Amino acid sequence: MMEESDTYHIRPNHRFKFKPAVVKGYIRNIVRERLSDVQYEPETVAELTRSLAESVKDKVKTAEFDRYKIVVQVLIGEQRGQGVKMSARCLWDADTDNYAEDVFMNDSLFCVVTVFGSYYY
Amino acid sequence: MLWEERGAHVGERVRHDWLWWTGEERRRRSASTGKTITRDHHKEKRQAVFCMLTGMEEYTSGDDGNFNTDETSVLVKECIEGVIGGTDYNHNKVNQWTANIVEHSLTHLVKQGRPFKYIVNCTIMQKSGAGLHTASSCYWDTTTDGSCTVRWENRTMYCVVSVFAVAM
Numbered sequence: 001m002m003e004e005s006d007t008y009h010i011r012p013n014h015r016f017k018f019k020p021a022v023v024k025g026y027i028r029n030i031v032r033e034r035l036s037d038v039q040y041e042p043e044t045v046a047e048l049t050r051s052l053a054e055s056v057k058d059k060v061k062t063a064e065f066d067r068y069k070i071v072v073q074v075l076i077g078e079q080r081g082q083g084v085k086m087s088a089r090c091l092w093d094a095d096t097d098n099y100a101e102d103v104f105m106n107d108s109l110f111c112v113v114t115v116f117g118s119y120y121y
Numbered sequence: 122m123l124w125e126e127r128g129a130h131v132g133e134r135v136r137h138d139w140l141w142w143t144g145e146e147r148r149r150r151s152a153s154t155g156k157t158i159t160r161d162h163h164k165e166k167r168q169a170v171f172c173m174l175t176g177m178e179e180y181t182s183g184d185d186g187n188f189n190t191d192e193t194s195v196l197v198k199e200c201i202e203g204v205i206g207g208t209d210y211n212h213n214k215v216n217q218w219t220a221n222i223v224e225h226s227l228t229h230l231v232k233q234g235r236p237f238k239y240i241v242n243c244t245i246m247q248k249s250g251a252g253l254h255t256a257s258s259c260y261w262d263t264t265t266d267g268s269c270t271v272r273w274e275n276r277t278m279y280c281v282v283s284v285f286a287v288a289m
Contacts, residue, residue, distance in 0.1 A: 010166040053258035055138050061260060070260040071240060071268075071285045075253070076273050080248035087219040089227055092238040092287075093170050099240075116240050118287045120262075121166045 009067065010121050011096055014047035016066045021045035027058045027113045031104045040078040040109040047074050053111070060115055070117040078109055092118055145234065167236060167289045174238075175203050188267030188286045193230065197271045197282050200225040210247045210278040219243045224281060228285070240285040247278050261287060 012018075033050060053074045060070050077084060090099070096119035102112045172178060204221045208214075222243045230239050246253055257268065265288035273280045 040252065045252070049256040050258075053256040057258040057260055069151050069255050069262070069287050071257065071287070072244060072259065073255065073257040073283065075244060076256045077246065077253040078251035080249050080251040082247040082251050083210070083215065084244065084246045084253075085172075085215040086221050086242070086244040087216075087223055088240060088242040089220075089223040090238070090240045091174055091227055091231060092240075092252040093174075093219065097238065112243070116129070118238050120287075121163045121170070121289065 002077055011118055012016075012065075012067065016099045018065050018066075018068055018098040018119070020098050023060055023115050023117075025100040026063070027056055027100065028104075029117065031102060031111060031113060034107070035104055035106065035111055038106075038109070040076075045076055045109070046084055048110060050072050051077075052111075055062055056113060056115065065117060067120050068113070068117045072120070073114045073116075075112040076109055077108065077111075079105070084110075087110060087115065091115065098120065166285045171236050171289060175234065177234055180210075186288070187265055188269075190267055192268045193284055193286070194271055196229050197226050197269070197284060198273065200229065200281055201271065201273045201282060202269075205245075205278075205280060209276065210245075215245055219245055222280070226282065226284065230286075234285075236289045237286040238289060240281040240287070242285075245278055246280045246281075248274075248276070253279065253281070255281060255283070255284065257285075260283070 003008070031052070034048070035069075038048070054074050056074070057070060057072045060072070075086065090097070097117060099114060099116045101112065101114040104113075140289060152282070201222055205218050205223065223241050226241050226243075230237075244253075244255070249287060255270075259266070259268065266286060268285045270281065270283045273282075
């Protein structure tokens with residue numbers, strides 16, 4: 001471990017670490033608010049996906065995780081009984097970086113939102 | 122050299138090292154020379170993390186500073202072809218496929234030896250006439266960081282792989 005002196009922030013203070021539980025709460029609220037009674041329509045869903053990603057990113061920014069870079073990914077698909085599998089792997093510093101995700105489903109669509117936070121030394 | 126003298130030199134050198142680490146010696150020297158001697162802790166941390174993640178000794182910053190979308194896209198396409206190239210959608214094997222695609226992509230990306238942290242995401246969906254949309258929004262340094270999304274399909278399934286690269 002690097003020795004810290006002169007308060008150079010090479011790792012986040014525990015209070016300002018990326019907290020998956022907190023971010024998951026944000027994602028849940030935004031998604032439920034925006035998608036609870038929405039039906040899948042090809043024309044509108046494209047724009048909805050984009051704006052959902054922007055909203056989640058803005059909300060996570062307000063949480064003020066200092067020196068963190070944020071990546072938000074939103075996936076919306078139609079429900080037609082097909083099989084879907086999504087997986088992610090990350091090469092990062094497990095000490096400082098983390099991710100949060102949430103899945104939402106109603107009878108016509110499913111939505112997966114993932115937020116990755118990476119600390120900038 | 123007399124033992125006392127040697128002892129004194131050793132003791133003094135050790136004392137100097139200790140003071141260097143605590144910053145006092147640094148301040149004393151910079152006060153006498155008028156120049157600031159600083160260690161770039163951020164750069165050292167980045168190199169330490171890079172070494173831990175990739176097993177390589179050092180990275181050279183410079184031309185490798187920015188993310189290369191085209192090269193990554195080609196690399197990922199090859200990985201996908203290698204894993205699900207001639208196969209049809211199989212519910213029992215999908216877990217294994219996504220894991221393999223993601224792992225192979227990550228391994229090849231790391232071999233490039235660039236100072237990036239990577240996030241690789243893979244989605245495989247059976248073809249059934251249903252629609253699929255994906256969007257991403259990122260808060261990062263646009264000059265150094267980047268992402269690349271590769272769409273691939275065959276007769277029975279779609280595969281979408283996203284790679285996000287964040288500079289260290």
